[in-house]
Amino acid sequence: xxxxxxxxxxxxxxxxxxxxxxxxxxxxxxxxxxxxxxxxxxxxxxxxxxxxxxxxxxxxxxxxxxxxxxxxxxxxxxxxxxxxxxxxxxxxxxxxxxxxxxxxxxxxxxxxxxxxxxxxxxxxxxxxxxxxxxxxxxxxxxxxxxxxxxxxxxxxxxxxxxxxxxxxxxxxxxxxxxxxxxxxxxxxxxxxxx
Amino acid sequence: xxxxxxxxxxxxxxxxxxxxxxxxxxxxxxxxxxxxxxxxxxxxxxxxxxxxxxxxxxxxxxxxxxxxxxxxxxxxxxxxxxxxxxxxxxxxxxxxxxxxxxxxxxxxxxx
Numbered sequence: 001x002x003x004x005x006x007x008x009x010x011x012x013x014x015x016x017x018x019x020x021x022x023x024x025x026x027x028x029x030x031x032x033x034x035x036x037x038x039x040x041x042x043x044x045x046x047x048x049x050x051x052x053x054x055x056x057x058x059x060x061x062x063x064x065x066x067x068x069x070x071x072x073x074x075x076x077x078x079x080x081x082x083x084x085x086x087x088x089x090x091x092x093x094x095x096x097x098x099x100x101x102x103x104x105x106x107x108x109x110x111x112x113x114x115x116x117x118x119x120x121x122x123x124x125x126x127x128x129x130x131x132x133x134x135x136x137x138x139x140x141x142x143x144x145x146x147x148x149x150x151x152x153x154x155x156x157x158x159x160x161x162x163x164x165x166x167x168x169x170x171x172x173x174x175x176x177x178x179x180x181x182x183x184x185x186x187x188x189x190x191x192x193x194x
Numbered sequence: 195x196x197x198x199x200x201x202x203x204x205x206x207x208x209x210x211x212x213x214x215x216x217x218x219x220x221x222x223x224x225x226x227x228x229x230x231x232x233x234x235x236x237x238x239x240x241x242x243x244x245x246x247x248x249x250x251x252x253x254x255x256x257x258x259x260x261x262x263x264x265x266x267x268x269x270x271x272x273x274x275x276x277x278x279x280x281x282x283x284x285x286x287x288x289x290x291x292x293x294x295x296x297x298x299x300x301x302x303x304x305x
Contacts, residue, residue, distance in 0.1 A: 002264045007275040039275075043208065043282045050204040078260075128297040130237050134303040147300065148199075154296040155201045158289040164287065165285035168259035169251075 001031045002171040004036045014038065017049025024186070027179040030161065031172035032081070036194050047162075048194045054159055056191040060149040065115065065190065066100060069156040072119060075103050076126050078162035081172040086160075088184040117143030118153045125157050201295065209290045212283045217228040217269035227280060228287040229251050235291035245270060248280070 001007045009015040017037050021029045024055050034042035055066050067090035083103075090099045101109035106119035119139035121140050140150050166172075175183070213225050226243045234240040234256035243249045246291040247263065247270035267277045 003274045003278055006278060029196055038278065042217065043212065043286075046204065046211070048209050050201065050208065054201055054205070091227065125296055129235065129292055132295050132299045133196075134299060137299050137303040150300070151199055151201065151296075154293065155205070157296075158205060158293045161287045161292055162289035165259040165288055166281060169255065169262035169264075169281045169285065170266075171260075172225055 001034065001173065002169075006031075006034050006170070010033065010038055012065060025071060025179055025182055027175065027182075029086075030081075030175050030179065030183060031170065032085075032167065033194065035166060035170065036168060037152060040194075041043070044194065050193055051159055051163075052192040054152065054155050058083060059152050060146060061118075061152055062093065064090055066152065066156055067188075068094055068099060068115075069118065070160050071099060071125065072106065073157050073160040074164055076123070077161060077164040077168075079160075081169050081174045082160060082164050084180055085187075088180050089188050089189055092184065092188060114144045117145060118150075120151055121150065123155055125154065125175075127154075135145045202293065205286075205290060205293055214281070216271050217275070217279045219279045223248060223282040224280060227255075227278055227284050229286050231255050231287035232291040236287050236295065239279075247272070251284055253279060255288055259285070262275050 009018045014037055016028050018034065021033055024124050029122065035092075036048050038044065040048075055070070056063060059066065061069075067086050071083060071086035071090050087103070098110060102111065102119065106116060106123075109116070110117055111119075117140050124136050127139055140153075141147075145153070174180075211237070214221060217224075223243075223245070226241075227248055230241045230243050230249075230252040234252065235286050240252055240256060243252050247266040250263050250266055254260075262281065263276060267280070268274075272280065
């Protein structure tokens with residue numbers, strides 16, 4: 001973490017939350033939590049609410065599929081911390097083989113045509129946003145994705161494109177595998193409510 | 195027809211707060227990097243930002259966020275709280291640019 005103020009937390013309540021989180025995790029609090037808890041009225045509170053609704057709210061995509069999208073977006077953005085965390089969560093739900101295959105090449109991964117269409121849309125949005133057009137939307141609809149489902153895919157891209165950039169700009173440390181697994185279990189079970 | 199949803203509204207609210215709320219950084223700086231990052235994300239020329247350290251942050255956010263030079267921002271006089279705000283604003287601008295493109299594509303499908 002490149003900002004010592006965020007590393008240390010702010011005010012008695014902020015520091016208490018960091019202490020409580022470290023007790024639950026049994027390790028240093030991951031930097032993403034530090035950013036969301038620091039001056040949470042400025043960003044973290046609303047961003048966590050948005051993330052929780054997106055990743056755990058009602059959707060035509062399962063929580064595991066949404067985590068798989070998050071892992072893919074984080075991989076394309078080359079964010080080591082987020083890729084590690086969301087691969088772990090996706091693997092717990094859809095299996096490590098599927099996650100590895102998607103990240104290697106979603107075109108040949110053993111996933112449904114609907115899921116494959118979602119990755120095609122994600123890739124275009126991330127790599128050629130200016131070229132994204134009605135044809136891409138129609139391709140997704142033709143594969144069985146509803147408008148609401150496509151918006152979920154879009155928002156996973158939006159959300160993780162934001163947090164990936166924060167992670168890399170502020171130099172998030174990648175926690176140990178044990179902490180990643182523990183945090184993943186908490187996020188899968190309780191959601192993104194901080 | 196408009197593809198407005200609760201999630202869209204939440205992103206707009208987060209972004210609008212970041213570029214208007216009082217904080218340790220100048221709102222004008224936040225607005226400048228927000229506009230510059232949005233342009234850069236869509237492949238347009240990144241507009242000039244009136245400070246080399248902010249310009250570097252803007253370019254890094256578009257191309258390679260890990261290259262963000264936090265030390266240069268400090269040397270330019272920004273406090274760590276101000277840098278926190280500027281980084282959040284720049285990152286959110288990148289996501290917001292992608293959302294606008296996707297919503298435009300969805301809306302064009304309905305025309």
